[in-house]
Amino acid sequence: MKINELNTPVYLVDEDKLEKNLKILQNVEQETGCKILLAQKCFSMFKVYPLIAKYISGCTASGLYEALLAHEEMGKENHVFSPAFTKDEMTQICKICDHISFNSINQLELHRDIWENSNVSVGLRINPEHSTQEGHEIYDPCAKGSRLGITRANFPNTLPKGVEGLHFHTLCEQDAVPLVETFKAVEEKFGEFLPQIKWLNLGGGHHITRDDYQLDMLKDLIKYIKSKYNVEVYLEPGEAVALNAGYLITTVMDIVDNSLPILILDTSAACHMPDVLEMPYRPPLKNSGKPNEKAFTCRLSSRTCLAGDVIGDYSFDVMPKINDRLVFEDMAIYSMVKNNTFNGITLPDIALLHKNGDCEIVKKFSYNDFKGRLS
Ligand SMILES: Cc1ncc(COP(=O)(O)O)c(C=O)c1O
Structure with missing residues (x-):
């Protein structure tokens, strides 16, 4: 399966980048x-x-x-x-x-x-x-x-x-x-x-x-x-x-307007990347710029009820459309370990990007994962 065939939202961990990090750490062990x-x-x-x-x-x-x-x-x-x-x-x-x-x-x-x-x-x-x-x-x-x-x-x-x-x-x-x-x-x-x-x-x-x-x-x-x-x-x-060894891939589900275009994504800061709100920080997004750096500035947001469930404002060369995919970077760390199903939001799949470019789905989540933690 190739990256664009994965269902979203999905955490995709990049085996090659992970191994590069591990080689640096191994070198520290070996030299010291x-x-x-x-x-x-x-x-x-x-x-x-x-x-x-x-x-x-x-x-x-x-x-x-x-x-x-x-x-x-x-x-x-x-x-x-x-x-x-x-x-x-x-x-x-x-x-x-x-x-x-x-x-x-x-x-x-x-x-x-x-x-x-x-x-x-x-x-x-x-x-x-x-x-x-x-x-x-x-x-x-x-x-x-x-x-x-x-x-x-x-x-x-x-x-x-x-x-x-x-x-x-x-x-x-x-x-x-x-x-x-x-x-x-x-x-x-x-x-x-x-x-x-x-x-x-x-x-x-x-x-x-x-x-x-x-x-x-x-x-x-x-x-x-x-x-x-x-x-x-x-x-x-x-x-x-x-570090920098994973992505969170999301799809634009809708676009609404209030002072600026607001993208409703199938991911959520509160549920899938809570550190964005807790720390807080602005996660890197592939092919984007800071607000007003590129032609089209949009707010990236989610479909939860939380008004503050906003990932941040980003700019693009081309205005994003419904069904487009966006790729958040550096999403392997403090993401999967902290996510939650607030609002009954689906948990992202977990997948592994192998060195040959093939993706392996490691885990999929369903309604049972939401219900299983409740009584
Ligand atoms: C005791 C302890 N060890 C290790 C870590 C890992 O830190 P980091 O992921 O920032 O390298 C933490 C993070 O909070 C910690 O509390």
Whole structure:
């Protein structure tokens, strides 16, 4: 099946682009000796886990279900972090994960009887209280009042018995410079513990596969950490794995007019790309420009009831028509994992674009997927 034969809406993941990203990540692993994990919260298309497994060391999970997915579909290193676990979750996690990062001393101690009797390596998430992002408090674990990670003031003076690792995650779509800065803050606040641990997890938010990312700076930092502290270094990017490796293809269902032409699409920001409203951001759209850059400016919108379900204003050389297809880019990440069926809107199919140009439909959704989550 070719791209233009796919039904819309459809998330189409580009195998070639995914593999190019994976090769960059593999090179970082090989040159530095670090280990890279897929953050499944960002991208969990398990159909491609065997491909991902060829290049990087495993997965990280935000809780039991993602950990189970990695265990069943990837079968490599399996790490997990959550601010809190139930006893039942901890019991299952200790059977399938090899690393757990706890968010508090309370959680560490609450579950001690379970993890101490397993082979899991346990760590603590720390908060270096060093913000490197502006204007995105919702994505800043170092923002004032953050619940994520233990601050130095709340960290004990001696490492609790059994703790083998430390974890920090503070970045979002960032370069190597803020990482280097953040590591300095970690050394200043938590440096005394670094010689006592076996592993250090630098979290995600590293845009390693973006063209202008400073790969050498990242590699130098990892080599420095490994040689100075003799620890295993982990990185757990989500976005960098599938950055620019997927599309959301949609069809124009209608065009209405109110100050400007408004395209009603068979996709929705609220349902199929919630980060567009949450973050917020304007997703790239193939063959389009900013408002008024090209001859015809239109508002791209959806068929939900939400007045604000607007993807953005875009301009085109040729005025779009009903039944035309539009292609949103960079839609593999934080899309399928966050979508929903608000208004009973159909979920997009999931498809894979193979290197020879053939498309494989991996999954189709129906009324049963909508009804199945309700009662
Ligand atoms: C603890 C943790 N690790 C990894 C990630 C992945 O981040 P990204 O997809 O931005 O690389 C996140 C994202 O929120 C996170 O919270």
